Amino acid sequence: MKSLTINHLSKTYFDPYAAKHVTAVQDVSLDVPEGEFVAIVGPSGCGKTTILNMIAGFLPASGGDIIVDSRKVSGPGPDRGVVFQSHALFPWKTVLENVAFGPKMRGVGLKEREEIARDYLALAGLSHAAERYPNELSGGMQQRVGVVRALANEPAVLLMDEPFASVDAQTRMTLQEELTRIWQARRPTILFITHDVPEAVFLANRVVVLSKGRVLEEVEIDLPRPRSWDAMMDDERFKTLSARVLQLVRAA
Template identity: 80%
Template sequence: MKSLVLENLSKTYFDPYRGTQFTAIKDVSLQVGEGDFVAVVGPSGCGKSTILNMIAGFVPISGGRILVDGHQVKGPGPDRGVVFQSHALFPWKTVAENVTFGPKMRGVGKAERARIAEEYLALAGLSHAAERYPNELSGGMQQRVGVVRALANNPDVLLMDEPFASVDAQTRMTLQEELTRIWEERRPTVVFITHDVSEAVFLANRVVVLSKGHVLAEVAVPLARPRSWTRLVEDDGFKALSNQVLQLVRSA
């Protein structure tokens, strides 16, 4: 896994109805070190998903630079894996085939793909579901497949855009614990977009608060790992950090 650097990043859009430019992102600079886990929070419309889509290469930047391992991002690439709110699995492919789709597109042989599927499905506790199809899985299981599918392509940076927003609260907590366990084992470089302050503090090493397209604050999260909701739900340090980030978001 490699580092990610945003240098004076900006994004403007042209409003054809008003005939004016609208600035969505303004002069955002951020460094995400190798193996770090950074969550980005902020009110709706502050630019969280726009930044993630620019990092992914889906949206062209208007100014500044994005660097992955020192190389400038010019468009989408296998060095960045993306997990969306919707799992976006191929319904006609089995779980194992979904997980190994990226390696197959890169020319990885059948035997190695089978090994990759076995390794990553075991990592997510999904070995028993290898030959099932997405519509045979619960929403939580589908999202776990989406996470390990992105990891199986061995990206330098894992980008996650509110991946647990569409599941119920209990499943979401379980998925959050699963993600922290997977991160602790593999240490991918992660940028995680969320509206949920508690989720951001639970998952991340650092929380970045956005306001109107710029970075308002960064909050370090020195909570011990491994993390579980059973331990943290009544933890004073967790409560204080969550409240600090919440106040920043509200001020934004």
């Protein structure tokens, strides 16, 4: 099962400035079934990035379990693909080499892994950029490649850490629409972190509102797909759901 379950996850660390232990994440339980798109929203400092870093294995958990693909995990691994806020592409590799990196680590041969990479680049309309270096691309293109690189490794779960926060508003909307399209085409299991309420509602099947390191509420998003911003702008359901989540976040 390509699913993600976290049970009673918590994180405390020692703050040397305040000279006391601080709780960043407290008893968070969450279930992302196979093929589902779940978003976590919350104000900055609510612990959402800490949760993602623990799931990715970049940060050890203080307590609780993380179960991916029916296996308890600790430390980073290819079963959990990560899309970073800053694209984190390797500047010394071409776009194609970046996307082929995961398959290469699995031991896939040159020809086959380049085929995989080209296939995924085509999915995101990036075929023309295959031979270019990351610094030659616009911010939006870099983020697209970051998403494609994580997808091409076919992880059980895709973890996305505010991946569109640093691109301009127009590009962000395009990227969001592309992501929903790719999700519908390939149905990866996605956990998406953001502080942007409309983004979370637009993308996800379920939005988890986080506050002070705890889950405040989960909201089902039963909007029809495919979703586009043109349609959503005037959609009453979208507005109602966004308002509801926004209220929760502001109360948080």
